[in-house]
Amino acid sequence: MTDAVEATARLGEWVARLDAARAPGPVLDRLSLVLLDVIGVTALGAGLEDARAMRSAWNAPDGPAPLIGAGRRVSVDAAAWLNATALVSLELDEGNKYAKGHPAAHGFPAVLALAAEVDASGADTAAALLAAYEVASRFGRASRLRPGAHPHGSWGVAGAAAGCARLLGLGPEAVAAAIDTGAGLPVAGHFASATDGNPVRDAWMGASNISGLVAARMASAGSARNTGTAALSLGTLLGEFDPSELTEGLGDRWDIARGYFKRHASCSFTHPAADAVLDLRPGLDPSRITAVLVETHALAAGLASPRWDNRLSAMFSTPFAVAAALLHGEVGPRTSLEDPRLRALARRVRLVEADDLTARLPDERAARVTVALADGTTRIREVPNPVGDADHHPLDEWELLALLRRWLPGRGDLIGRAAAFARELPALDHAGDRLRELAGGDETKEPK
Incomplete structure (x- = not known):
């Protein structure tokens, strides 16, 4: 427990002080690609009939955050959940073999929804997205889930909490408390739900993003604590947990640069x-x-x-x-x-x-x-690895855009806005309006 407390505290310090302007250029370039992929794949998933039905059943009130590709702006929590489930519904979202799952999907929807609400600067939004990815990936490395456990919604909640806490401008202790709280809110999902075709598997990612928001809000309210919860939740209950992985190479190794993009709609x-x-x-x-x-x-x-x-x-x-x-x-x-x-x-x-x-x-x-x-x-x-892996035929922006245009015919304007936003994000004074543009289409009517 003590090791987990200390490692989480170090992560809190790193996240609170994370400045996107000081990140290496290749890391920011990779963040741009991951963000483009997240936006495009979310828009693709939003077009599924199941996603349309879920938006109708949710009946979310109008708000500041975009439903990417769905033509509406809704409340932050609704956007975080609905965008997250759309993102993973076609198995096309970016992943990381070292994290053993999908760090971006665990927290990017929550960070983007919150950034739209608070009209965060591009620099703060970029730092929050990097924090969400890197913390999630480190918790993925640290976690060895029991056989049969699915990684969606478990170790990645800590990353969602880190990104949201960074966006709220919390100090090191509060960020650490948010991360620890997120680590205490995992889903215990079985892999068979995916192979059996149960959409609850997609909902685990929606739960991760909402739980990240909750953890950051608890920390902002002063009611969260860092007690090394991950050692018990991700360790004792769900498998094994090695806290040393949380801080290994912290500030030098960027896992976002080691992920993979997908060209197949499958696991x-x-x-x-x-x-x-x-x-x-x-x-x-x-x-x-x-x-x-x-x-x-x-x-x-x-x-x-x-x-x-x-x-x-x-x-x-x-x-x-x-x-x-x-x-x-x-x-x-x-x-x-x-x-x-x-x-x-x-x-x-x-x-x-x-x-x-x-x-x-x-x-x-x-x-x-x-x-x-x-x-x-x-x-x-x-x-040796799939095409699209950073270690084996990595995909560049041109190739990602080609895939998105093939998958999203007739949505060229949205893809163009996504690409421009992803490239320009760190330099934006305000990200809110640019994020809301990613809803696409008529605010009162979803695209056909």
Whole structure:
């Protein structure tokens, strides 16, 4: 407990004094890309029928914060929750293999909603976003969740709290108290909810962002304390917790520069296999494929079901991702789930763990794919990480924009505003109006 208290206190000092102007240039460049990705993917998720239905059921009052891509401005808490769930609903949000999850999604929606409310400066907003990411990632590194636990809504709440506390201008002790409070508000979600297609998995990310707001407000009110809660909540109850990870390389190592962007609408564990078959696809007739063997690491070995009954469960199926990549050349957000060819090919995909690939974690999330053909020949391809990983074919702004334009046809104006806002953020005197522009469209009517 003492170690957790001291480490959280050091994080509080670092966050309270974090100045975006002093961050290395490549870190700010990466923040711009992550922010662009967050905004674009949120707008894409906001267009889903489920997201529209949820906005209608919520019936949030008008307010200062944008529902990104949905044509409305609502209260801060509603925006934080609804934007967060839209962001993760298509499995296209940025992630980090060292954190073992999605640091940005845990806190960026809350920070952006709060920044719109307080009309924060661009510099303060950028610092708060960096704080949210770095603290979340460090808590992800420090946490070793029990087998079966899903990372959404657990270790990342501390990052959401850190970002919101930085935006409120709290001092070091109060920021530490907010971080500790956030660490005491985790969701204990089971990974099977994702593979079973239960949307509660998306709601865990909404809960993370609202809990981050709550933790920062408690600290602002003076009612929060730093007692090393993470050692008990993320440690004793949910797994194991190593406080030393919270401060390792603090101020020198920036985890935001080590993340990945996604080009497939599926769990990142499925991406190396999808990338491998895309490399094998030229000249390959899917109808002549008799079997596909996918060897993977231990973290991905559970995504083996060739059956799905909705998009969420499909996105957590490696057979789905491999079959979609082979048939369509992509695992897109609009891939038809009922295509009989897709289901038939998925049934020919077998997923197994390979010890040699597990041994390469966490630096590599590798996959080895063997495609067997009707003429008795095989084709083999191994990839060390998914395309889009900072360590393996990283995506630049041009490539991200190309993906967003393909996924969001007819929303070029919104994508342009998002790109400009992401690039210009640190220099803005006020971020509120620019953030509200990201709602897009007519305030009284959602885009069709």
